[in-house]
Amino acid sequence: MKKKFLGWILFLITICNGQYVGAQELLTNVYGRQYTFLNGKWNVIIDPYQQGRRTSIYKNRPLRNKADFKEYEFEGGLRLNVPSDWNSQLPELKYYEGTVWYARKFKVNKNQDENLFLYFGAVSYRCRVYLNGKEIGSHEGGFTPFQFNITDLIIEGENFLAVEVNNTRTVDAIPALSFDWWNYGGITRDVMLVHTPKVYISNYFIQLDKYKPDYIHAILQLSERKAGQKVRIEIPELKIASEVQTDGQGIAKTSFRAKNLERWSPQKPKLYQVTVSSATDHVKENIGFRNLSVKGTKIYLNDAPIFMKGISFHEEIAQRQGRAFSEQDAVALLSEAKELGANLVRLAHYPQNEYIVRLAEKMGIMLWEEIPIWQGIDFKNAGTRMKAQRMYTEMVMRDRNRCALAFWGVANETAPSEARNAFLKSLVEHCHEMDTTRLITAAFDLPKLNPETKAFEMNDSFIEELDVVSINKYMGWYHAWPSDPSEVCWNVAPGKPLIFSEFGGEALYGQSGDSTVTSSWSEEYQEKLFRDNLEMFNNVKNLAGISPWILFDFRSPYRFHPTNQEGWNRKGLISDQGFRKKAWYVMKEFYNNK
Ligand code: GCB
Secondary structure, three states: OHHHHHHHHHHHHHHHHOOOOEOEOOOOOHHHOEEEEOOEEEEEEEEOOOOOOOOOHHHOOOOOOOOOOOOOOOOOOEEEEEOOOOOOOOHHHOOOOOEEEEEEEEEEOOOOOEEEEEEEOOOEOEEEEEEOOEEEEEEEOOOOOEEEEOOOOOOOEEEEEEEEEEOOOOOOOOOOOOOOOOOOOEOOOOEEEEEEEOOOEEEEEEEEOOOOOOEEEEEEEEOOOOOOOEEEEEEHHHOEEEEEEOOOOOEEEEEEEOOOOOOOOOOOOOOEEEEEEEOOOEEEEEEOOOOEEEEOOEEEEOOEEOOEEEEEEOOEEHHHOEEOOOHHHHHHHHHHHHHHOOOEEEEOOOOOOHHHHHHHHHHOOEEEEEOOOEOOOOOOOHHHHHHHHHHHHHHHHHHOOOOOEEEEEEEEOOOOOHHHHHHHHHHHHHHHHHOOOOEEEEEEOOOEEEOOOOEEEOOOHHHHHOOEEEEEOOEOOOEOOOOOHHHOEEOOOOOOOEEEEEOOOOOOOOOOOOOOOHHHOOHHHHHHHHHHHHHHHOOOOOEEEEOOOOOEOEEOOOOOOOOOOOOEEOOOOEOOOOOEOHHHHHHHHHHHHO
16 A cells, blocks of 8 residues: 555656656767667567556566466567667558567676766657666657666676657647657667766866857866866867866866867868866867857857858658668758758757757758747646756757757747746746857747738737747748738848748649649749749848758658648658759759858
8 A cells, every 4th residue: 555655656746747757867978978889679569558567578577487478578579770760660650659668688797987877869759768677767758868877777797678668649748749740659869878987077068158259168067066076178279278176066167268269150160179077087079169149130150140041851861751860861961951052950840869960060050959849739737848848958958069059949839828928938048047158049920911011920929038030931832922922021020030930832843833823732833932932031121041841851641632742741842752843943042142
């Protein structure tokens, strides 16, 4: 009885917190530490009725005697690749939404002088993790990393790891019940064993001052929350070596001048090798430095206004009909963005894998990153708010050293209400606590034509919280043109920079038709639609950037048209087979001349 009561208390704490228990504060820069991958073929059991937990299949117990038997076995059954989604690996899992158990063994030689972390780049959407037959924690959210310190849980030699993954859509989740992309399930990013010394550098944040061109701020946290520990930050190329001591929380803060610093920009994405070390730990990575701010209706990068030449993509390789997860995938996606002439990628609509983020920075592409607060979110639910805050933390903590990150997006297409305002305001405040060097934005689909002023206007007080306001508006697709595009006026967020974060329309690659008929789904229609929108943008006084929707056709189960869509959103400038549509050339020319 007592046990049951305790179980309930734990359950209630979990629910009230709106999050699963167990996952711990993230290590900064796991790829810069000593690690081994647990990627590869994992054994799986598909569990649509969710019976595995009841029968404790994660214990993988051996048979005890002649009369014993079990109705499951991981070995010798189905196997799936990790990382990857399950939907693209087995035809019967294409539409699957439910539970799949993943399991594998791994060997360790225990080392008394180190900590061992089990790190997941992402698991979609929720999971429970079991090590050697015991639940060690859980996580919710399909696009952000999490980790467990397993130092005291591993055994010498062979260990058995099981992960119960579930991608059922629920009303309190983020995203919630419906969204315009494929609900891929699985262990979709790298799984790693990360080694650190006993006392280690748990996280650090090193960036240029928001305004000063040569002033770097650094903050480091050691795992031991004790004063007087020495830490060192070195940037050899700049002849910088700064030494500081921790406070009682194990935190060390410092700022220093960097003479002859060359700032990062899309034209010259300069990165410096930075080393952070303590008495016992030593971590290295490449970091870039730049100033980013807003003055009036302009966005400034370093000392000059910059126009955001954006493009979006989902974390998907269309030809494989599955999630992108590798460095090679990142090359494929970002090279096409670069080829288009983009200087900004909006990672739609969720944090994408770290390969993409790091490569974009090397290639000189700025990034907009957001968590999947995409329409239909249960803003009144305190648990959902907690989840959003945790996802935010995981995203910002993973990527705040990437100077390419220009925007944190707080929401996509939400309608004003008291509950929404409070929810999103709490996210903006939370974001400011972790990082003040990025611009905060949100995308709105609310602007309406005011028949009196003949301009599109928007009434949403939440924009006061934002540095930059973004608009998703599908003129010529979901919205008929009210007049000639050259006459359509915009008066949205007049004192702030405005980005058109989505515009476009669908075309089936290779289909020609009448450029004036929407339902032709033709490349000619899409091409004209792009020309018309670009014409309209001339009338937007506070225009600071545009980002068409979208670079590649992508899979979406609510795209029903039997011949033109077949389960694909066809707004891509590039088809599912990798061919450029006519509209691609219109955008390319526009970006070249801008
Ligand atoms: C939007 C959404 C995006 C959709 C797009 C569309 O406004 O933000 O996720 O995919 O429209 O194609 O309808």
